[in-house]
Amino acid sequence: MNKRQSSNWTLVCTGSPLSLMKQDIPEPQGTQVLLEVTHCGVCHSDLYFQDGFYDLGGGKKLSLADRGVKLPMVPGHETVGTVVAMGPDAQGVSIGDSGIAFPWAGCGACSRCLNGNEHLCFNPRTLGVFHSGGYGTHVLLQRPEHLINCDGIDPALAATYACSGVTAISAVKKLLPLSTDEAVVIFGAGGLGLAAIAIVRALGPNTRTVVVDISDERLDMARAAGASACVNAREDGLAAKIQAAAGQPISGSIDFVGSTQTAEASLAALAKGGKYIIVGLYGGGLQLQLPLLPLRAISIVGSYVGSLADLRELVALAKAGTLAPTPVERVSHDDPNSALDRLRSGRVAGRLVLSTQA
Numbered sequence: 313m314n315k316r317q318s319s320n321w322t323l324v325c326t327g328s329p330l331s332l333m334k335q336d337i338p339e340p341q342g343t344q345v346l347l348e349v350t351h352c353g354v355c356h357s358d359l360y361f362q363d364g365f366y367d368l369g370g371g372k373k374l375s376l377a378d379r380g381v382k383l384p385m386v387p388g389h390e391t392v393g394t395v396v397a398m399g400p401d402a403q404g405v406s407i408g409d410s411g412i413a414f415p416w417a418g419c420g421a422c423s424r425c426l427n428g429n430e431h432l433c434f435n436p437r438t439l440g441v442f443h444s445g446g447y448g449t450h451v452l453l454q455r456p457e458h459l460i461n462c463d464g465i466d467p468a469l470a471a472t473y474a475c476s477g478v479t480a481i482s483a484v485k486k487l488l489p490l491s492t493d494e495a496v497v498i499f500g501a502g503g504l505g506l507a508a509i510a511i512v513r514a515l516g517p518n519t520r521t522v523v524v525d526i527s528d529e530r531l532d533m534a535r536a537a538g539a540s541a542c543v544n545a546r547e548d549g550l551a552a553k554i555q556a557a558a559g560q561p562i563s564g565s566i567d568f569v570g571s572t573q574t575a576e577a578s579l580a581a582l583a584k585g586g587k588y589i590i591v592g593l594y595g596g597g598l599q600l601q602l603p604l605l606p607l608r609a610i611s612i613v614g615s616y617v618g619s620l621a622d623l624r625e626l627v628a629l630a631k632a633g634t635l636a637p638t639p640v641e642r643v644s645h646d647d648p649n650s651a652l653d654r655l656r657s658g659r660v661a662g663r664l665v666l667s668t669q670a
């Protein structure tokens with residue numbers, strides 16, 4: 313590779329495989345920090361990105377253009393890399409430092425950003441969506457605090473913390489405090505669900521978790537990760553089965569699927585005062601009997617990724633040894649299209665991570 317050029321797996325047009333493109337390596341300015349990528353997780357949302365839309369249900373779609381995304385774009389928002397250059401104002405990092413790139417960057421100046429909610433900024437600068445992400449050889453961070461030290465953690469696992477991990481902890485934190493006499497249900501036992509099981513166990517070691525999925529293989533992984541009980545979503549009378557498996561009132565449901573079926577089962581299974589946290593983007597609609605929301609004091613909360621503080625908290629749990637590792641499989645950084653195809657076909661247990669060392 314020419315030293316001054318990066319090699320970037322790039323989405324040129326939606327619905328197509330990624331193409332390898334060469335670009336000049338950016339020169340970091342001001343507070344910017346340039347990373348050379350060593351690992352990048354392959355996320356389900358990369359598939360929506362590749363498709364070019366989210367299915368909103370009822371025949372409606374949210375396209376990349378609706379979100380203000382301009383192609384060509386290098387995807388990848390679960391990046392671990394090493395600092396190779398930095399702008400003159402980038403304090404607190406050194407050449408050779410490695411860490412997780414916080415991908416949910418905002419403008420850094422609005423009230424959302426200044427209140428620690430960069431991930432909800434109105435002018436997002438998300439890596440892998442609006443700025444080149446970890447499917448390339450180099451990633452440019454806007455500020456040095458976006459590099460999170462992950463020394464002592466397997467870098468392939470640490471990469472997944474940037475999206476699946478931070479998304480899971482942000483969702484679990486919306487159910488705090490976790491109690492011992494009320495259970496939590498988790499829909500979806502993929503990478504996010506397994507991360508959430510580990511986080512619930514770290515933040516509420518004696519809280520019962522019921523995990524729901526359509527795959528017995530994934531439910532076995534959930535059991536191995538510490539789920540208290542598992543229910544196959546193909547069973548009839550799903551909400552009643554979940555309640556029976558919980559054996560306690562259900563104070564919260566975290567839905568990493570986000571389908572009509574999982575939403576209906578969540579709302580039916582929740583106890584009074586329960587919270588339904590919806591994360592997954594499967595798509596579909598929901599008919600609600602509105603009086604049941606106040607009468608049962610139910611909250612429906614959308615949860616989108618997580619904050620820089622959430623990611624730091626997750627990394628601290630991992631460094632302290634209280635967070636059980638979720639399974640990751642390293643695949644070559646040179647072949648993201650095969651990884652995306654595998655994820656699309658559902659033949660992935662845990663999380664795939666592109667690695668320059670695989």
Ligand SMILES: [Zn+2]
Nearest residue numbers: 419422425433
């Ligand atoms: Zn902002």
Ligand SMILES: [Zn+2]
Nearest residue numbers: 355357475476
């Ligand atoms: Zn993601």
